[in-house]
Amino acid sequence: MRILVTGGLGYIGSYIVYKCVSFGLECVIVDDLSTGKLEQHQTLENITGKAIPLFICDLGDREKLSEVFSSVTINTVIHCAGKKCVSESQIKPLHYYDQNVAKGITLLHVMECFNVYSLIFSSSASVYSKDNVQPVTEISLTTGTTHPYAQTKLMFENICEALSRSNARWKIGILRYFNPVGAHPEGILGDRSWRNTASLFNNIVRVIMDTDKQIEVYGANYNTRDGSGIRDFVHIDDLATAHVNLLLKMSQLKGVDVWNIGTGSGTTVLEFIECCEQIVGFGIAKSIQNRREGDLDISYCSIEKAANYLNYQSHYKLTEMISHGLKFHNLI
Numbered sequence: 001m002r003i004l005v006t007g008g009l010g011y012i013g014s015y016i017v018y019k020c021v022s023f024g025l026e027c028v029i030v031d032d033l034s035t036g037k038l039e040q041h042q043t044l045e046n047i048t049g050k051a052i053p054l055f056i057c058d059l060g061d062r063e064k065l066s067e068v069f070s071s072v073t074i075n076t077v078i079h080c081a082g083k084k085c086v087s088e089s090q091i092k093p094l095h096y097y098d099q100n101v102a103k104g105i106t107l108l109h110v111m112e113c114f115n116v117y118s119l120i121f122s123s124s125a126s127v128y129s130k131d132n133v134q135p136v137t138e139i140s141l142t143t144g145t146t147h148p149y150a151q152t153k154l155m156f157e158n159i160c161e162a163l164s165r166s167n168a169r170w171k172i173g174i175l176r177y178f179n180p181v182g183a184h185p186e187g188i189l190g191d192r193s194w195r196n197t198a199s200l201f202n203n204i205v206r207v208i209m210d211t212d213k214q215i216e217v218y219g220a221n222y223n224t225r226d227g228s229g230i231r232d233f234v235h236i237d238d239l240a241t242a243h244v245n246l247l248l249k250m251s252q253l254k255g256v257d258v259w260n261i262g263t264g265s266g267t268t269v270l271e272f273i274e275c276c277e278q279i280v281g282f283g284i285a286k287s288i289q290n291r292r293e294g295d296l297d298i299s300y301c302s303i304e305k306a307a308n309y310l311n312y313q314s315h316y317k318l319t320e321m322i323s324h325g326l327k328f329h330n331l332i
Contacts, residue, residue: 001025001026001075001076001166001189002025002026002027002072002073002074002075002076003020003025003027003028003074003075003076003077003078003247003249004026004027004029004068004069004072004074004076004077004078005017005020005027005028005029005030005077005078005080005105006030006031006077006078006079006080006081006287007030007031007035007036007079007080007081007082008027008028008029008030008031008036008054008057008080009029009033009036009037009038009040009041009054009237010031010035010036010040010080010081010193011191011192011193011197012122012177012180012236012239012240012309013029013036013078013081013316014015014036014040014043014189014194014268015184015189015236015237015240015246016078016243017029017044017052017090017108017242017260018044018047018048018184018189018240019050019240019241019243019244020243020247021044021050021052021317022048022083023137023244025244025247025312026054028040028052028053028054028055028072028074029047029052029053029054029055030055030057030059030065030068030069030081031055031056031057031081032057032058032059032081033056033195035191035192035196035197037087037192038187039192039203040192041054043188043189043286043304044189047084047184047188047189049153049161050132052088055068055227056116057221058103059081059096059103059104059107060074060102060103060106061106061113062106062110065106065107065110065111066110066114066124066230067134067183068307069110069111069113069114070114071252073116073249074114074116075116075117075120077107077111077114077116077118077120078119078120078122079104079107079118079119079121079124080153080225081099081103082099082100082104082122082152083095083096083100083149084101084134084149085149085197086126086147086149086150086198086294087198087274087292088198089148089149089152090147093148094131096148096152097148097151097152097155099152100106100152100155100156101107101148101152101159102155102156102233103161103178104156107186108143108159108163117167117169117170117171117240118172118250118258119160119170119171119173120169120172120173120174120175120237120243120246120247120250121156121157121160121171121172121173121174121175121295121323122174122175122222123153123154123156123157123174123176123258124150124153124176124177124248125178125260125262125264125301126146126147126149126150126155126179127142127143127150127154127178128140128141128143128176128299129140129141129143129145130143130146130294130296131143131308134266134299134300135232135264135266135300135301135302136259136260136297136298136301136302137285137301137302137304137305138176138258138259141228142154142157142300144294145296146272146293146294147172147293147294149166150227150294156256156293157174160174160187160256161256162173164233164256165255165256166234167254170255170256171251171253171254171255172248172252172253172256172257173250173254173257173259174258174259175239175242175246175259175261176258176259176260176301177234177239177241177259177261177262178231178232178234178260178261178262178263178299178300178301179199179200179232179233179234179262180230180233180234180235180236180239181199181201181234181235181236181321181322181326182231182235182236182237182316182320182321182322183236183246183324183325183328184237184324184326184328185237185255185320185327186249186286187324187327187328187330188326188328189328190236190324190325190329191325194234194329195211197321198217200231200269200273201272201276201322201325203215203216203330204273204284205325205331206324207332208276208280208284208331209325209329213306214283214285214286214287215273215284215286215287216279216286216287216289217269217273217286217287217288217289218269218289218290218292218295219269219289219290219291219292219295220290221291222291222297222298223297223298224268224297224298225268226268226270226271227270227297228268228269228270229268229269229291229295229297229298229299230266230267230268230297230298230300231267231268231269231272231299231300232262232263232264232265232266232299232300232301233262233263233267233268233272233315233318233321234261234262234314235315235321235324236319237315237316238261238263238313238314238315238316239261241312242261242306242310244311245311246259246312249309249310254299257309258305258308259305259306259310259312259328260300260302260303260305261303261306261312261316262299262300262301262303262314263300264299264302264303264304265298266298266300267318271312272318272322274331275284275318275319275322276322276326279319279323279326279332280326280331280332281321288326
C-alpha cells in the first residue's frame with residue numbers, strides 16, 4: 001500500500017509518515033513548504049532508514065499535482081495540508097477558504113482523475129457546536145461557526161459527504177483531532193514550525209526560550225474548576241497511530257465515517273501550564289486576557305467509537321506529552 005501524505009513535512013503530517021513507514025507502509029510526501037520544513041524530510045529518512053519520495057507542490061497547482069499522481073501509484077491519500085491558526089483565520093478568512101477548501105477540492109479532482117477513491121481527512125474538534133453536552137461524540141451537533149478555521153474544516157467534511165453520495169467508490173475516513181501535543185519519545189521528531197504556530201504548547205516554548213515574554217491565557221472566568229478553559233490534549237504518537245489503524249480498515253469502509261481522536265478527558269489551560277512548570281522546574285510568566293469570541297468553556301471527546309472500530313487507545317499521560325515535546329526542544 002502506498003500512501004500520499006499532503007503536508008507531510010508539517011508537525012502532524014511528518015509524524016504520520018513516520019508511523020506509516022515504521023509499520024511497513026510506503027509513503028510519498030507532498031508539501032509546499034509554507035509551514036513544513038525541508039530538514040524534516042531528512043529526519044524522516046534517517047529515523048526510518050527508508051527513502052521517502054518528496055514532491056514540493058502547491059495543492060492548488062492542478063497540473064503539477066497531476067504529475068505527482070502520474071509518477072507514482074497511489075492507493076490512499078492522507079490529507080493533512082492546510083492552515084490551522086484560529087486567530088489568523090479571523091484576520092485572513094479568504095486565505096483560509098483558499099487553503100483549506102479550494103485547494104482541497106483540487107486534490108479531490110486529481111484523485112478522481114487517477115481513480116484514487118480512498119481518503120483520510122484531518123479534521124478538527126472545532127467543528128463541534130458550543131451547545132453540545134460534554135464529552136462530544138461523533139453524532140454531537142456540528143456547526144463550525146465559531147471562526148473561519150472551523151468553518152473550512154466543516155465545509156470540507158460536507159464536501160466529502162456529498163462526494164461519497166455521488167459515487168459509491170469513495171471511501172473517506174474523517175478524523176477529528178482535538179489538541180495534539182508532544183514529540184517522539186526520544187526527542188528526534190517534533191514540531192519544527194513552533195516559532196510560527198499559536199498552540200498553547202508552542203506559546204509556552206517561546207516563553208521558556210525568552211522569544212516571548214509571557215504566555216497569554218485567554219479567559220479566567222469560564223465555568224470550570226479553575227476558571228480557564230478545559231481542553232483534550234492528545235499525544236502526537238497516539239494520533240498518528242490512529243491513522244495507521246484506520247488505513248488497515250479502509251477496505252471495509254463504506255462511504256464516509258468519522259472518529260474523534262483525543263484522550264477522553266479534559267485538562268484546564270492553567271493545569272497544562274502548571275504541568276510544564278513542574279517539569280522545567282521554574283515558573284512561567286503568564287498574562288490573563290479576555291476570552292476570545294467562539295472559545296468554548298469545555299471541549300473534550302468520547303473516544304469510544306475509535307476504540308471499538310479502530311482499536312484506538314490513548315497511551316500517554318499529560319506529563320509524557322509535555323516532557324517529550326520539551327525534550328525535542330532540548331529544554332529538559
